Amino acid sequence: MVAASQGDVEAIQLVLSHFTGYIITLSTRLLFDEFGNPHVCVDEDLRRRLEAKLVSKLLLFDAM
Template sequence: MEAAEKNVSNKKLISFRIIKKASEGDIQAINEVLKHYEGYIANLSIRKMYDEYGSVHYCVDETLRRRLETKLIKTILGFKIKR
């Protein structure tokens, strides 16, 4: 249990203030959320490509990356905070 708690405390979380501002449509806050998930989105967007010689290359599929970013923005804007 202690190891799991250490993992959570080592990760930087998005502050409530940023989440609230992003859900209200603040562009800078939305960009901060996108920046926070930038690495994760890039990792999800990696695809295996083959060149004309049959060699394998891994690269970020920009179309997929943009689609994931757009989906995240849409989700942020639809997020409702209840108290």
């Protein structure tokens, strides 16, 4: 976390990969097709926004 908060790209990728499952769970939506059949899918726009928010808050994190 400290290295990621200091801008280390590899550390940021490690934090993102750690939270990937949670982010995907948060961005999963139930959609219905034209016949009314339900389909579960990941809202990619929401997933990217959540990842961007995590990175932005991570860079503001003060480890001290």
